[in-house]
Amino acid sequence: MRHAALFVAVCLAFAPSAHSAETAAAAPASELARSITIPYEAFTLDNGLRVVVHTDRKAPVVAVQAWYNVGSKDEPKGKTGFAHLFEHIGLFNPTENLPGGLMVPLRDIGATDWNGTTWFDRTNFFQTVPTSALEQALYMESDRMGHLLGALNQERLDNQRGVVQNEKRQGDNQPYGMVEYAQLETLFPEGHPYRHSTIGSMADLDAATLEDLRQWHRDNYGPNNAVLSLAGDIDVATARRLVEKYFGHIPRGAANEPAAADIPTLPKRVDLTLHDRVPATRLYRTWVVPGTLDDQTAELDIAATVLGGLNSSRLDEALVRREQVAVAVTTSYLPFHRLGLFEVTVDVKPGQDPEAVGRRLDALIADYVAKGPTADEVARATTSWLASFIRAIEPTGGFGGKSVILAEGALYAGDPGYYPRTVTADYAAATPASVRKTLQAWLSRPVLAITVAPGEREAYEEAVAERPAPAPVAPLAITPREKMPGVGTMKPLDFPDVERARLGNGLEVVYARSTAVPMTQVAVEFDAGVAADPADALGTQRLLLSLLDQGTATRDATAIAETSERLGATLTTQASLDRTAVLLGIVSPNLAPGLDLLADVVRRPAFNEADLERVRAQQLAAIDQERSSPNGIGLRALPGLLYGKAHPYGRPFSGLGRPEAVTALDRDDLVAFHQRWLRPDNARIFVVSDRPLAELQPLLEARFGDWQAPEAAKGRKDFSADIPAPQPRIVLIDRPQSPQSLILGAVVLPVSGKDDLVAFNAANEVIGNGFLSRINQDIRETRGWSYGLNGRVSLAEQRSPYIISAPVQANRTGESVQVLIDQYAAFLGDKGVTAAERERTINGSVRSLPGGFETSAAVLNALRGNALYGRPDTYWETLGPKYEALSAADMDAAARRIIRDEDLVWVVVGDAASVKPQLEKLGMTVEVRAAE
Template structure:
């Protein structure tokens, strides 16, 4: 970026902020606003997660919430340690140790095997600046197992941490870093933290750390990290679901009570820094569009200004009707994408806004306008209507998250984060109450207080990457000059680590039994039909006061003609961009006012309109949905605007290595003339998108969006009669057009498979992406349970052979996955593997070997068979906890012609699995001889490796702008 351009842009910002007047209009709290169904404050008042709390003698704090909707329990463990506690030279330790804590303990050789066999979903963990957490949701009868395992890694870990495991997980983490760094714009995270926080600030370095620090981590280092930080007194355990405190307390005492307390976590000073002057930097990267960032450090999540800042950023660039969307994307068309958000942390949060400049637009013009809009919003604050829509949207999203008992965003995590960060499990109530009490003046005041300080502006231009991530992520980069920062004094490195003695070894512990599970009950499916014959499938679910409505059409981007790839997706994208009675802004604003979310998407086999709304606002939400579905305008000006966005989106896909591979693979597998021969993103080709007219889109709509091709699925807290009447009012009088419906031509022959490697050059890539695929004979209408189960052994799951080999044994990849997508036509089997560049050839060789050996020389083992059988049976309740999951299950039943009790018969199907049948499925369908292997990577590095494999190699140039 030229200095003069930046100076002019920032001058506009300063000028508009100087002497900014306060809002003079009469205001009222946002929660008093009433949509058709009533005030948002009424919804907030009803949100409650009742809990009981107790503390063990060793300091472990336990919260218990009872929710009997399903026989499952969410187990959520938070440790008060994150990357902010890492001293110089030890960056990445918290995250590295998260990985090590999955690698087995003194009494548990592997954490995933028993939990998967017990039906746990998900079994996962994460690390960020302030905390490390672990989550699993298990059948009620497996709760003792989950507690045994969580307690074993808390109190019985160090004896199992070996140099081999450290080296193994170090490699996994480094490949996770490479995978992240290989994404477009990924380097900006390092640039942002470098710019906002001074050297030594706990939030300055990235959570994944630097390669140098990861390489230098010794066994003694990581053991000391554990003893310093992972004591029970530094943890919070939440049990949420089919459990109560009276039952939970003796169980927790049994498993955790004998673990000695550790040293307390040292307090961390992490003040909110203020730049002495504006910071500006321009970098180049393998991206499709120039992106302009504006960043500030702001107070943490316990500061009184936090709700106002978060809401303000949502109004600025988070809502569909945000200021930046309405002005820069819709009206002035200077950008193709915008966003603004707050990243909340305990001590200091970060706010970020960015825009992707529309190709062909003068970047300086877009930048000046971007900063002018920011300045105007900061100076004047939001309108009352903007605030009310933002609050309604945020409250509705929070209600939806509380449908789950576990996971990273459910009730357990909500209670845990309140206690860990704020000392109050009910912090969510304070935050929601603060939201509903906000006024425009309060948001304005917070924005003026914190966003009038010097900004950190980062610009990313298309080009060769300025600098990769291999030297980034640590405390400091040698030789890098620093501009002035606020400093709160020196950082006491000794305070970040407290010496302690490792706990003494304890007696061997045994696995507790897992209780048998009862019969599985899928929600009853009730049927109805609208006046025009549209079938309705309904299931009642009362966990939260919300309703999900899915209107599906037999179309999808497989219905695009071979010379019109991208039509269906483009048409679907236009539906929310204006109807005959509402423009795009009005559509976005009405959704937000209602606390509703309407999404239109073109999948492979179906095009779907989904509505998620508060029960109280069902009828007005359906009215809006019907207008979007039945009366799109396809206004020429809006078509041109969305066309530019979609062309920019295709260019972005082509700069994302994995997405590029998934664009390239389907035409190779199915042939370009087959319905499935389109890029799996559905966005199609540049040429088609560039020439489609409003009339073309209207014709595609008439062929696809019609009542004779539709079905409706409803799941939620509503009576069947009420919802059917409302649907009949919205859609019952809709008649099909006279034109022919969309068709998929399954007669097109699929090319005979020819095993080969297709190499797409991505110069300088720190990692290669491997995407290998083949076409199977089966379709989704077949009984595929056996084939899917066999694929779980091969590659679909953490414990699968491919993942355990390339990730856990070799350490060459962050994760490998083999999937079989159930489709109406012949199903694709695809293996995805991002791997470090210098191991690309070796990784492919290992993939091919694993596939050949299963089952030829290494058939399904008894452990694998038991894990697949028991895990799938016990995990069924977890698969259908939410409205969206239930709606998806009903869709599978309807789309593939399965009986209503299909999911209830699955336990018997899984119990019948055995090694012989699993081996036979693998021998028939999962062999590598038909694989077409796409590799996206640095050709000069990987081509010599690929040559050693003895397979034909075809080089394909990467798409160019």
């Protein structure tokens, strides 16, 4: 059925923006809402497969999304986690006609954004592929749908079971990682479809049999239970022909009616206290509310946004800014198919009484429920949501994008246009009265109040040590089909033309145009970064950046936040090792006032004492949080081991710094840092916009052209400190009660981001970087000891580090380190790149280039990277020929020249009581440390 005329891209018709701050006005939310549409056409095959097609010719790629009407809410008792486990089997295992699995051909054709996900209500598989590889992608997706079971055997089930159980351990191992289980079990009665988590229980995963999984596929993966969404360089006539060709033969399966689920109400308030190895107490307030198809969805989301989702939110203003009893607050509305969750979290400021903060939180919520939001709050929340929706529909696919939005609408509402049409209209129509009515209907009911306090964790459910051997299961017949089609002629990357201009003060502007959506991305970038932090005051830059949007000469923090929200803007700061940036993302009709705000924040920060003390407390709390998570613990220790503490790279890469230094900083320190580093003679402006440079340059000139450097000397980074000679050893950092260990292996390379690393990166994809890398295939896919691991170079302006990251189940820590050592030694020895690995890597690297720059943010990052590493504007377009010219010998030579595996230092974060004996068997020095 034809639903709308098919246009080239998302249609967003706005009036031209004003050219000066004086005449500029924010586009009203109603105009934004009316202007959002994703044109599509839909049809249904005889076997029940629903297909949705959207045409977007901005790049020669097509997003392919297969959504199945089954999630964890559809799992019967004793089979929790099955939907997610089967997603892994479908994603990572062979099919009947692809005995090597889908991952190798997906990489070979240059797929981007490929993955699969499962949640309460659905399972999906997705990939974005070059247009000339679309037929191959559809063949693979149809083989996953209709030709999977004959390739599923016990060994593959056991491997993916191990991977999923390690995914569970990885999530559980994070601070506050056990809260979801308590929430669901308390909010929902026994037998309710939403009572268990999507990841499931260890016991149920242990009990899954091969026949269980076969039946799960038969019951849920038929074409009549699916939606296929195609968005990008395709039209409906082509889609109909190809989908019929590859999916039309698959027979209907069982009809799955999604599990019905009421919205339960607690009989009275429930208070629970949990314990975890966390630095600060966190308070939770949770209610069960209506879900995505309810006509109150927009009001619930607006209510959550106003309460704790905006920078200017009620809870931020009261608890964080004014009373300063909390360091962070969030409020979220999570809509599912049958119901939703409304959740508030508050991180209590260290030294405050959690019970008193909890009572104050409850009083603030009660007052908000009674009175509701103001008209201005509703308008700001609505504009912020609409702007985020516009950003979300810039890509064709991935985890978001137009194909996702169309598939969700078709699956849940039976209407692909449900979100861009119905939901946006609901947001535009929301009023303070309608939001207040919704609040009073749902948040006046009894709440689940959870407190997570520092302390010993409660007992942890582990998997069985040894499962009994399963009974033999007869193999299934395999139905062969035609050979998978090849790949057509690929279109090379056409990177946007780069233009440059200079403002009156000499400040350079680097510009590229992207017209997919009416968005402008601006980065004011400085040659600073974490490496610019004073050696005796680590954390200075992070504290300064946190204060930039907390007050200027003319605006306080609330005014800055409210202005940003009215404009539908995102105003953020960012610091890598080498660069510091203030970024503005904004709908282009509001660009002029958005640039006013950006210039004010960059040029005229106030650094008020009251704001300084509040933000300092938040940064100290963030340091404590970093020191409680496995990744944070490891990555705080690693830089000093690699570079030495005197080197600018020898400090925590996060830039949070050291607590004693952050505590000692005063306003004068921040002003001095700002004058040395955040100045026009140390800056460059990058812009990606749908508006031409000729229109943008006067706007930038008016706001930055008269900016003059201060008299203070410009900052200079000192890299003269020697990098210490490598000291290969294992540094074990004790983190008790850890069901997983985090392994980090690292070495400083003799190269920087300015070197030509094309051959090295290609070689490293074979050994360390990506799903198909040898270390990931060995430890994750073959042994099932990890959810995923990688080894990659972290590009830097000076000598760059190479870091292996491997979270593994605790009882396999020592063996995993040995596997990593053996894999790198073999690869850098006599087992280098094979012909098949070379072909796959080169094909994938070349063919994925056109799909890598769908969004304006991706183009902006490319411009910034080119400038940092001294690359020409045409750099990305030259990569294809460079890759194609590489031989396996070239790749081997680059890897062997750059990596010395015998110099790797290993950091392991885990429970020393169980891990140390494993590591001592490796014959290396083991140094045990307490967590920082």
